[in-house]
Amino acid sequence: MAMERELLRHLVKKPATIIYPFESPEPIEGTRAKVEIDILKCIGCGTCIHDCPAYALEMVGKGLTCDMKWYPGRCVFCGQCVESCPRNAIKQTAEHDLATTESVESAGMMSERFVEFNRPKKE
Amino acid sequence: MDIIKWARIKSPWVFHFNAGGCNGCDIEVLASLIPRYDIERFGMILRGSPRHADVMLLTGTVTRQIKDRLIRIYEQMAEPKFVMAIGSCAMSGGVFQNCYSVYEGADKVIPVDVYVPGCPPRPQAIIDGAVKLLQKLAAGK
Amino acid sequence: MSNSTYKVPIGPQHPALKEPENFLLTVDGEEIIDVKIRLGYVHRGGEKAFENRTYVQGLYLIERVCGICAMAHQLCYVNNLEPMMDVEAPPRAQYIRTIVAELERVHSHLLWLGVAAHEIGFDTLFMYCWRDREVSLDLMEMITGNRVLHAANTIGGVRRDLTADMISKTRKGIALLKKRTEYYKKLVLAEKTILKRALGVGILSTKDAAELCAVGPTARASNVKKDVRKDDPYSAYDEIPFNLITYDLCDVASRVLVRVDELIESANIIEYSLDHLPTGPIGVRAPRSIPPGENVSIVEAPRGEDIHYCKSNGTDKPERYKVRAPTLGNWASMAKMLIGGYVADVPITLAAIDPCMSCTDRVAFIDANSGKNWIWSTEQIKKYSKKNGGR
Amino acid sequence: MIIEILKLLIIPGIFFLFTLALFYQWLDRRFLARLQNRRGPMHTGSHGTLQPLADFIKLLAKEDIEPEAVDKPVFRGVPILLSTISITALFFIPIWGVKAFVHFEGDLIFMTFLMTLIAILAFLGGWSSTNRFSTIGGLRAAMQTLGYEVPLSLAFIGPAIVAKSLSISKIVEWQASTGIWAIILNPLGFGIAIIALLAELEKVPFDLPEAETELVAGWQTEFSGRKLALLRFAFDLELVLAAGLITSLFLGGPAGPFYNIPWVGVIWFFIKTTIVVLILSNLRGLFARFRIDQMVSGCWKYLVPLAIIQIIFLQLVLG
Amino acid sequence: MLSDISKEQEIVNNLKDKFGDKIIEAKVQSARRVFVTIDSKSLIKVTKFLAKEKNYTHVATISGLDLVKNLAVIYHLREYHSKEQFITLSLKVEVAKDKPKLPTIITIIPGAELYEREVHDLFGIVFEGHPDLSPLILPEHWPSGVYPLRKEYKLEDIKTKIEKVKK
């Protein structure tokens, strides 16, 4: 009977459903999602790359002139890079919707796709 | 045939296959069924038999041991069929990249239609992946 | 073998198993007379990977041994490394670790309750349990930054501090969960259909449990008083009073009850830790490499004891890292529980020890009697069924 | 003649039944979702009303795989027969007025026969698939019949005794003319019929033949595409059939104020069946699945004696 | 650690008294952690003594170890029944890499069966007397003689080796 009462109670209650994507749940502070690198702060020390457990970061070039690549398909969103960076150049935003349908002929495309952070080049 | 296309978009039944993941993705796939997220809103029902399903929710690293199973299950699904690779394991191997017993990415084994990054992707992200798949269907194919 | 016995393969892909494993049941009508198991589908070669990762990278690799007791594994990992590095996490960090570990137990047990309900076809209860589980996931996301794989620890402490706001939110969430848990307990005891499916099913006597080295709630439901948190306290458990829950029915019902009671117990632990949260730093700096040495650490994961062994060689990568996760300790007991039961009871019996294979798979075990390693393909099954008259 | 054909096609007819079947599937899913604090299908048509239609069309358009090992003629025949039988059975239910489209003395017996046939078809469907899960599912369907068949028939006899006729239409007529619904004299019979019909429909707590966690999708595992569409459709029709039967036998069918005006009768019928469907979904959310031995023995231990008590009671009251 | 380690010391002393120079090294690392290294020849005797007389009947797991020249096997034993003592005793034996043979302990502790097979799979240590040492977790088509956790195999080597066998 306890169950039946519970069932009927829910008839009058509003469903717990959040009609995502038409309505978003309350954001929780500090959730870890998309990685963003402020390339102007980066000094190219390589600590983040050294510590990343999923090989999701890559440096193009060296030191102060380097650019960075981030592979969303490899990243496990652990936040170690944020932790490691001595210059606080990396942060994680709350953007979760990173899914993609773009097809590329070559197999293993998702691990090859990356977001590139480029330093503005001096003329 | 517009009506068929409409029906397909409105009724994607899913089937969950764990190819060797860590559980993280699997519980999040299940979590997308629960009241908070409720993917039945889109007409998505979780089926136990691959023959009934349109979309395979593939989670986890594809291990060498399970590869043949995966291909067989994929073949059992009736056309038209789609595959959603969920989690970084299914996309690239995630932290298990370069382990001797895994394939680095499910798309080395079967064709994949949607990729959902995350480890594990939260239910919203999975829904987002599903919606993007449906949009892709609506746009063509 | 008479004609009336036939074999039912469960897995590697089966709805009752969240993960690919293969069971082969020999059944007579609806009754099970033999069980064979083949694991190995989730073997990813993680232990070798440890030798190629730094200790920092290992933090995240160890979490991904399993997505449900991630915190337990990580805790075991840092507990293992910290004495070797001769650092000690400050008290506040120890308390936060305890809180997260217990939140994980709450989420894991609620998840389990829901899955168990689902296995007996009680989807409504599944929905309710998982809805309430979201509360604990939200709390964990708030405290650690992620719902499932938390990355809460660093070597030498924890990553994020608890703010006053978080503490009050956690209190609220825990109070709600406690209320719900009490309701579930009432429900489990009152609902005839649940009891009918759980009482007297999957018996594992106290003697068998001890002999087959069962661990965790499975052992405690068979009245074996064993809990690493009490016996070998780590983190802040030696300062926190809590009860060790045992039941003596030795069946699925008592496994349910042990978990439900542990839920309440965990909630109490969290409340106590919040009340007694020490002040101070949340971490100390740890070196990147470890002098040569070895250590063993044990942690009570939601499903039982988790044991890690580490050998270091002076560099920043381990020489050897070995993991034995909880479910493996319960495999031997499982076969014992299944034999003599009904096919319809397989899912709930399996669910009752909460088997998650991803961690177990280092050690796959096949058949205790013949030890022959074989998997049945669909074709073989079909052939077999023809040979046996297809009945 | 033309009116007859129109009737066959439209009002109690196939089109009407088709819509009703899909509507009740939607209602069932939405209601259950609400009980579970969810929303259920909502993005297909207004409030998801077109969801069952979309499912149906999609399945029709999907590839139809016939596994190598199946017994082809049976495997193909089962879905077709199943939906035909369900439709046929529905013509015995009075919807438009108190007389059904087809009626004769003893059609209640024929109805029970049809319902048994449905269970047998489920068994055949599972057996012809030659898949382990399907076979066990089929066997369970057959075993389950042993359990609920007798109490179901006994429960149906109650109204028949009251109305002194074995024709569904006559029973409805009697209830309409006297204004007494059979449920008043048959409260136990009503309950038993609901439970037994839940078993007939293979719904929780009696969804053993397709218990997902044990048997993948039970006897339906190997069916795909068109065949699955027909199977599901047949089950939707059966839901209408079950609700219609209960309405006719216990709740007076289309009877109600002004039921003589044709449309009003249909509306009464509709309201009553909806209530029955809601009761069925509610029960679906309330229980855990039984085990097959518990189910069969439970039926014999509790339902049969209760049904007999009900009949004895009727005899005493009327006799 | 200031905790009381007399129990741990006691078991170490017991072992030392009983087996003398067969015990190569024995130390109490911290509370409830005891590490003992013994001569491989006396493995059976020591385990029997521990299991029969000291009640160490629970084997938590068996770890393999590659020491480059030698291989080592560590038995993590524990007393199961008593509540006060929760000592994990890690019993280490070393064997030569070119002749990796050890007697099985499953006659004394049956629960060790699977763990021994695992070590055999990953390190190639042969447990004499074990009823069945067929591959346990490695995938099908695994090249024979490749033991992935030995140091001489680098990750990449293993991969190429597997690929070769497949073709």
Ligand code: SF4
């Ligand atoms: S850890 Fe730091 S110092 Fe060492 S190699 Fe990496 S970036 Fe250089």
Ligand code: SF4
């Ligand atoms: S979040 Fe983790 S996995 Fe992702 S880039 Fe940073 S360190 Fe690498």
Ligand code: SF4
């Ligand atoms: S750690 Fe920071 S500064 Fe160093 S390379 Fe990475 S982003 Fe740049």
Ligand code: SF4
């Ligand atoms: S201030 Fe920071 S970035 Fe600069 S040298 Fe020191 S540690 Fe490196």
Ligand code: SF4
């Ligand atoms: S992507 Fe992450 S959560 Fe998902 S299976 Fe892999 S390791 Fe686990």
Ligand code: SF4
């Ligand atoms: S049985 Fe099916 S619905 Fe249930 S948890 Fe498993 S896969 Fe999901």
Ligand code: SF4
């Ligand atoms: S079985 Fe699991 S824990 Fe073991 S190596 Fe593989 S992934 Fe890692």
Ligand code: SF4
């Ligand atoms: S028992 Fe293993 S697989 Fe299961 S939750 Fe725990 S660590 Fe994960």
